[in-house]
Amino acid sequence: MVNTTTAAGLIGVVLLARHGDRTAYYQDPATYNSTQAYITPLGEQQEFELGSFLRNIYLNPDSPSFIQNISTDVADINQLAVRADAGGGNVILNSAYALLQGLYPSTQESEITLANGTTVLSPLGGYQYVPVQSLEYWQSPSLTSWMDCEYFQSHLNRTYASSAWLNMSTTAAPFLTALKPYLGGVSNNFTNMWNIYDHVNVQYTYNKTYYETLPPTFLQQARYYADWVQHSVFTDSTSASIGQVAIRTLLPEIFWALGNMTKTSNKVKMNIQEVDYKPFISLFNVTNATLTDPDISGIANYASVVALELSQDSQGQYEVSMKFKNGTEDSQFRQLTMFGNTSITFDKFVQELFSDTINSTNNWCFSCNQTVLRGCSVFNYSNDPFLGGVGTGY
Ligand SMILES: *[C@@H]1O[C@H](CO)[C@@H](O)[C@H](O)[C@H]1NC(C)=O
Ligand SMILES: *[C@@H]1O[C@H](CO)[C@@H](O)[C@H](O)[C@H]1NC(C)=O
Ligand SMILES: *[C@@H]1O[C@H](CO)[C@@H](O)[C@H](O)[C@H]1NC(C)=O
Ligand SMILES: *[C@@H]1O[C@H](CO)[C@@H](O)[C@H](O)[C@H]1NC(C)=O
Numbered sequence: 001m002v003n004t005t006t007a008a009g010l011i012g013v014v015l016l017a018r019h020g021d022r023t024a025y026y027q028d029p030a031t032y033n034s035t036q037a038y039i040t041p042l043g044e045q046q047e048f049e050l051g052s053f054l055r056n057i058y059l060n061p062d063s064p065s066f067i068q069n070i071s072t073d074v075a076d077i078n079q080l081a082v083r084a085d086a087g088g089g090n091v092i093l094n095s096a097y098a099l100l101q102g103l104y105p106s107t108q109e110s111e112i113t114l115a116n117g118t119t120v121l122s123p124l125g126g127y128q129y130v131p132v133q134s135l136e137y138w139q140s141p142s143l144t145s146w147m148d149c150e151y152f153q154s155h156l157n158r159t160y161a162s163s164a165w166l167n168m169s170t171t172a173a174p175f176l177t178a179l180k181p182y183l184g185g186v187s188n189n190f191t192n193m194w195n196i197y198d199h200v201n202v203q204y205t206y207n208k209t210y211y212e213t214l215p216p217t218f219l220q221q222a223r224y225y226a227d228w229v230q231h232s233v234f235t236d237s238t239s240a241s242i243g244q245v246a247i248r249t250l251l252p253e254i255f256w257a258l259g260n261m262t263k264t265s266n267k268v269k270m271n272i273q274e275v276d277y278k279p280f281i282s283l284f285n286v287t288n289a290t291l292t293d294p295d296i297s298g299i300a301n302y303a304s305v306v307a308l309e310l311s312q313d314s315q316g317q318y319e320v321s322m323k324f325k326n327g328t329e330d331s332q333f334r335q336l337t338m339f340g341n342t343s344i345t346f347d348k349f350v351q352e353l354f355s356d357t358i359n360s361t362n363n364w365c366f367s368c369n370q371t372v373l374r375g376c377s378v379f380n381y382s383n384d385p386f387l388g389g390v391g392t393g394y
């Protein structure tokens with residue numbers, strides 16, 4: 001194992017950040033299609049805090065993880081690539097803005113001088129407007145790859161019929177019966193566990209009567225089953241299977257971003273992907289991170305972050321190291337392993353995960369057996385080797 005954090009600092013980092021606290025978010029258990037949700041002031045604070053944390057790790061010259069040559073106070077937009085899912089009520093996109101406000105807070109230093117000599121400071125005491133690429137649902141399946149994916153729906157059906165599922169459903173049954181009075185109109189069917197937990201969590205956070213009457217441990221028990229259910233839904237028997245689709249469509253961006261950072265012509269030093277909880281679960285599974293840290297197999301808390309840090313060892317080899325912070329309740333990063341190591345070469349990282357990737361809309365359509373929606377109707381399926389379910393991990 002090689003210590004990646006050399007005195008010289010990092011070359012760059014790719015961050016996957018989860019959005020902050022939001023209003024209720026319903027997901028159909030048969031499809032995982034969802035309704036929209038809106039960020040809350042609590043969620044904005046969580047993201048701002050995450051941004052401040054990242055600032056202290058990556059933009060602080062005294063930090064061992066300082067990124068070489070990055071602009072510390074005035075954001076250099078050429079050094080940042082930020083992308084966020086713009087679906088639903090913009091909870092994820094707005095989370096990215098709140099994170100950036102903490103990362104590069106308002107500063108008088110961002111003042112500019114016009115040709116006529118007048119100086120101008122941005123509003124709000126020098127607010128820094130960092131561009132964010134907002135990805136709409138219809139533009140690309142990259143950040144919402146499980147939706148309208150037929151094979152993913154087949155995977156859900158298989159998961160719900162598995163013996164592990166039926167056993168856990170039986171274990172959970174007494175709890176779900178006891179929880180029924182606290183669910184309003186929400187079904188207490190085990191397949192609905194995401195919505196059950198979300199209802200309990202949102203009510204417990206915002207409804208005083210609920211907060212005062214929900215029996216102790218009910219929130220934790222609901223979370224326990226929701227963690228288990230989401231792990232089952234967003235992992236699969238092999239890394240290249242459809243249950244991992246949430247990370248499989250994000251891996252190409254990670255490879256390209258890290259690969260670009262190894263080139264001398266590159267300017268981008270921090271690539272931020274603002275996402276929901278699903279890619280975290282799949283990522284920790286396909287990298288075998290959960291073998292060393294089994295407790296990270298559940299849902300990542302709001303404003304969680306995964307860092308893929310790029311550095312160079314003393315021989316000049318590029319190394320990747322993965323760290324995680326489970327929302328605001330963790331004050332520090334935790335070092336994770338990938339394939340048993342705290343650091344692996346960039347080449348090995350790509351080599352181990354390359355065969356799992358879905359790197360284009362065309363590839364996604366085939367991998368999902370989707371021939372109509374989400375831009376799939378333009379492709380020719382006459383010689384489609386995937387329609388029969390062969391070679392897709394179906
Ligand atoms: C940082 O800047 C120095 C001096 O310009 C240069 O030699 C070095 O390669 C740069 N490092 C990175 C990672 O950009
Ligand atoms: C799934 O959600 C998307 C985005 O909200 C919507 O465009 C699509 O029609 C939905 N699909 C189904 C089958 O409801
Ligand atoms: C300089 O230009 C700015 C922007 O057009 C304008 O608001 C300001 O009044 C100008 N100042 C002078 C001294 O002309
Ligand atoms: C999944 O199961 C449901 C209910 O049995 C069925 O309506 C649906 O067509 C199945 N979906 C797929 C993709 O097999």
Ligand SMILES: *[C@@H]1O[C@H](CO)[C@@H](O)[C@H](O)[C@H]1NC(C)=O
Pocket residue numbers: 029160189190191
């Ligand atoms: C729970 O939901 C599943 C799938 O949505 C369905 O097959 C099952 O019949 C439901 N169980 C009950 C008790 O309603």
Ligand SMILES: *[C@@H]1O[C@H](CO)[C@@H](O)[C@H](O)[C@H]1NC(C)=O
Pocket residue numbers: 182203207208209210213
């Ligand atoms: C708050 O919780 C109480 C107790 O469960 C419930 O009766 C009430 O409908 C909830 N209020 C809202 C606005 O959801």
Ligand SMILES: *[C@@H]1O[C@H](CO)[C@@H](O)[C@H](O)[C@H]1NC(C)=O
Pocket residue numbers: 081253256257260268
């Ligand atoms: C990598 O660099 C190429 C060339 O500059 C650029 O087109 C591409 O968008 C970059 N990709 C990422 C993910 O940074």
Ligand SMILES: *[C@@H]1O[C@H](CO)[C@@H](O)[C@H](O)[C@H]1NC(C)=O
Pocket residue numbers: 231232235236237284285286288289290291
């Ligand atoms: C990945 O997920 C699959 C399916 O849930 C599970 O069988 C496997 O043990 C997981 N692998 C790791 C490394 O956690």
Ligand SMILES: *[C@@H]1O[C@H](CO)[C@@H](O)[C@H](O)[C@H]1NC(C)=O
Pocket residue numbers: 223224227280295296297298299300301326329
């Ligand atoms: C994050 O912490 C919560 C408890 O606050 C736990 O239920 C969940 O499994 C953890 N998630 C990960 C990915 O570690």
Ligand SMILES: *[C@@H]1O[C@H](CO)[C@@H](O)[C@H](O)[C@H]1NC(C)=O
Pocket residue numbers: 288291339340352
């Ligand atoms: C990941 O863990 C599985 C056991 O869960 C093992 O079979 C596989 O070889 C590991 N992969 C790598 C690349 O270490």
Ligand SMILES: *[C@@H]1O[C@H](CO)[C@@H](O)[C@H](O)[C@H]1NC(C)=O
Pocket residue numbers: 252359363
């Ligand atoms: C995209 O994936 C295909 C395999 O499905 C591969 O042949 C191709 O090289 C990949 N393209 C990039 C840019 O990674």
Ligand SMILES: *[C@@H]1O[C@H](CO)[C@@H](O)[C@H](O)[C@H]1NC(C)=O
Pocket residue numbers: 369371387388389
């Ligand atoms: C894939 O979709 C086509 C129609 O779009 C259907 O005929 C075929 O049965 C599907 N394949 C599988 C394995 O579900």
